[in-house]
Every structure is written in C-alpha cells, then in structure tokens.
Amino acid sequence: MQLQAEVLRRDGRRIAFVPTMGFFHEGHLSLMRIGRREADVLVVSIFVNPAQFGPEEDFDTYPRSFEKDLELSRREGVDLAFTPDKPQLYPDGYQTYVNLENLPNHLCGLSRPVFFTGVATVVAKLFNIVRPHIAVFGEKDYQQLLVIRRMVQDLDFDIEIIGAPIVREPDGLAMSSRNNYLTAQQRPAALSLYKSLNRARALVESGIHDSVRILKEVERIILAYPDTEIDYLALCDLKSLEDVKNIDRPVLMALAVKVGSTRLIDNMVLDPKC
Amino acid sequence: MQLQAEVLRRDGRRIAFVPTMGFFHEGHLSLMRIGRREADVLVVSIFVNPAQFGPEEDFDTYPRSFEKDLELSRREGVDLAFTPDKPQLYPDGYQTYVNLENLPNHLCGLSRPVFFTGVATVVAKLFNIVRPHIAVFGEKDYQQLLVIRRMVQDLDFDIEIIGAPIVREPDGLAMSSRNNYLTAQQRPAALSLYKSLNRARALVESGIHDSVRILKEVERIILAYPDTEIDYLALCDLKSLEDVKNIDRPVLMALAVKVGSTRLIDNMVLDPKC
Secondary structure (H helix, E strand, O other): OHHHHHHHHHOOOOEEEEEEOOOOOHHHHHHHHHHHHHOOEEEEEEOOOHHHOOOOOOOOOOOOOHHHHHHHHHHOOOOEEEOOOHHHHOOOOOOEEEEEOOHHHOOHHHHOOOHHHHHHHHHHHHHHHHOOOEEEEEHHHHHHHHHHHHHHHHOOOOOEEEEEOOOEOOOOOEOOHHHHHOOHHHHHHHHHHHHHHHHHHHHHHOOOOEHHHHHHHHHHHHHOOOOEEEEEEEEEOOOOOOEOOEOOOOEEEEEEEEEOOEEEEEEEEEOOOO | OHHHHHHHHHOOOOEEEEEEOOOOOHHHHHHHHHHHHHOOEEEEEEOOOHHHOOOOOOOOOOOOOHHHHHHHHHHOOOOEEEOOOHHHHOOOOOOEEEEEOOHHHOHHHHHOOOHHHHHHHHHHHHHHHHOOOEEEEEHHHHHHHHHHHHHHHHOOOOOEEEEEOOOEOOOOOEOOHHHHHOOHHHHHHHHHHHHHHHHHHHHHHOOOOEHHHHHHHHHHHHHOOOOEEEEEEEEEOOOOOOEOOEOOOOEEEEEEEEEOOEEEEEEEEEOOOO
C-alpha cells in the first residue's frame, strides 16, 4: 500500500482515503462517494482496530462482513482496499501511541478511556501507510472528527480532513454498524435519541436557551422507553466540547445511550438563530 | 518546507534529514556528512524543542548560535535549513503527543520523565513537514535513537533511520552542546565518563562478565573526581535497554553523570567476544 501510494503521488495523482472498521452501511458509502468526487484515487481501509476497544467492550463481537464490504467497495468505485491484519499493524513489541490532552476528556472519552488514543494512533498509522491528500470521516462520530482534525493540525499531517453529514435510516435512526445488535423490540427505544435531538432543536429554536432545562426534557424522553440507560447528554461547544450553559451560539447536542447492551450515539448542531 | 518537500519528492529527489537543536559541533557535522552522502537533498532543522525539557531543566540557557549554525550548514552543503519558531510548531491549543510505553522506562527516561515524549512528538512533526527518505541521528543519544527507530516502525513512517557513531574531543569527551557549560576545572571530572567506559570495556574483554562488579569499578572511577554525581550507570540490552546481569553477549554500557550542574551522558557497546 505504501509503495503504491508513493508511486501514485509521484505520478501527481490525488489520493482520497476513507478509513473504516467494515460492515458497510449507507453512512460508509456516503463517505466513499465524497472521496470519489474529491480525488483521482479512492482508498478504503477495513480494519477492526483492537486499540480503540476497552477490555469490556465489543471487539470480539463487532460485526464483520468482509466479502460483502469488498463487493460494495467495488460498486462505489474504490480503487484500493487496504485490509491489514492485527500483527501487521500491531506487531510484537508495539509500544507507540498518539494521545490528545484535552478533547478526549469529554463525551465518549469519559466512558471509553482508551478509545481516542486507539483512534488517533491507528489513523496516524494509516495516514503514513496510505499517504492520502484528503480523508473523509463521518460527523456521527463528531468527537472523533475533532480529535482527527486536531491531530492532523498538531502533528503537521499534510492532509485535508472532510466531515460528512450523518446518514439516517428512514425512521431517523443514525446509521451504525452497532444497529445490527438491536432487536425489533428495541427499535422504539433506539429512536429516542433522534426524537430527543429533534425536541431539543425545537426548544432552542423556540427561544429556550437554558441548557439545564433542555437536557431535562431530553432525559425525560429517553427514560420514558424501557431498557434505556443514559451514558451522557451534553450541550457543548463545537470546537472545545466544553459544556455550554446558555445557548447564545450554535452548539452541539450530543448523547450516548445504552439500549439493552447496545451503546448508541447521535448528535445534532442546534442554532439559536434559526 | 512541506511544499518544497512535496515538489522534491515528485521530482524523484531523495531527501536526507538531520534534526538538531543547533549549537553545532563536529558531532552534528558528521551527521550532515552522512546525510549529504546518502541523498540528493540535505535538510537540517534547528529548533530547541521546549517539549523535551522539564520545568527544572535548561531550556532557557541551552546554548544557541543561530548565525554560526547557518554558516556551518552552508559549508557542509546543506540545501535547506528549516528553522521554525515555537508558535509555529506548538500553537495555542496544541495537545497531541506521541508516547512510547516501554523504552522510556530506562536510563535517561527515569530522571527526565517528559524527555522522550517531547522528542518523539517533535520528530514525528518534523518528519511530516520535511518528508525525508532518510534521517540521521547520533549514537551518543543511544536511547533516543532506539525511541525514534521504534516510533518509525510503530507509526509506519516510510523513513530509513541511520545511526552515526559518537564523535569525541581529542581528549575523549563525547561532543555535546552542553560541554559548553563546563569550566576548565571541571574537565578532568567530565573525562571520567569516557575513562570509566574504557575501563569497563577492558574488564569485559579480560573475561569479567559480572555486571555488578563492573559497575562498582565504574562508580569508583567517577566518584574519585570532585563535583561528580551519578544519575545512572547501566549495562543493558542493546534493543530493550533491560539490565543485563551476566554479560554473555554485546551490551550497552550507558551512563549519565552530573559534573557540577552540567548533566553529561555517554555510552559504549561492550562485547565479551572481543
């Protein structure tokens, strides 16, 4: 891959990169379409990265569909699929990690302490192997997108990062490989995330700018469903992810909710000026 | 710099890189000569990296000779001198660091807890800016060389790392910008490092392979001089830096000694087969 990238760059070809953990859905395909449009060569990686899973998390059961992913990649015009295995990326004696000091101390980083170190590390590695000019990440993982942007800026990677809008199922559920874990019975509870985000937006746009009041309403909606457990609800700054008490500018409403044993996340930008 | 590197690489030119903190001596010049020989374009960076100095260390007083360094670079055939300032490499909000888990838990890492994080971080940044094919580091900072090699392997940098032998003054003192701090009166004490390394080598080559016995003799030599304080003395594995008790293979003898307030390091590979 690294050799191919070097040759492509010397030929003046522009490389777009979409790093993934596979089990493709329309969200992944939307990232590929953006990459396809923005560059000459489209590279997708498929690697379920052990470094970003905690010991109690779902690394072993994370859904995989390798052959189908390759077929979908072909259909989207992917030129190169990079599909390393664990010993290739983390050989014996591996010991180097990329850490961010502030951004992980919010939202998902609080309940998933190794997650962003794992993400930043594997993305730095993949950037050095794939050598892209641009890379595309989904806004569903908003905090991850900020972490990658910050890492790219801080470590001086010469790569343009493009964020892509959340893709939703027809009923509004944000697309995620982990939706595969949900039973039909859990679907209404899973939809409470999107429902509560829309309610929060309506409140902000109607002139209610007190975060405490909005978060209480969001909590009420989610806990009305059985089998839901809130990890976090936050109204926070779009860049720093610090809590915002009074919504006097566009803010991120972000939330993580467990439905049964499935952890779901979603987010929306709420703009008081709308 | 990044733009120039991109153009050079597209033209098929091979880039050699020597990262430095300036205040050049023959040690630095020897690295430049190796880089000059191995590539088409020779890049030197001069940057006293604040991230690798602890709060009690000598960042403010570290010797600087910028104009003279540029003149020496020219004489050595350096094509590009990259001389960033602190806000360029560490702007407001900077928060990304490269950490190694094991190698820093030895030798200099024990008394300089932020040192190797600072080194790995700035070198990763410089690699992304200068985009070299090869980079040259001195073996005087043996642990640093191992850290860089491991980071390059772990983060998949496509860069060949070349280690260059220690350059010594005619009296045997390993060249270092910090030698500038020494008074004429302290010179004999400073020479105790090299003297004790040679004594250790003689012992090992004469068939004495018990590390405790050798380290005692080294300690005795150094402490015979006034104003010396031992930071560490170690006989350790060439790759892992773990202590070696019985010298049954080539090992690294490494030491750090304070002479007055000046901390000096030196090392030598000792081979029982010689």
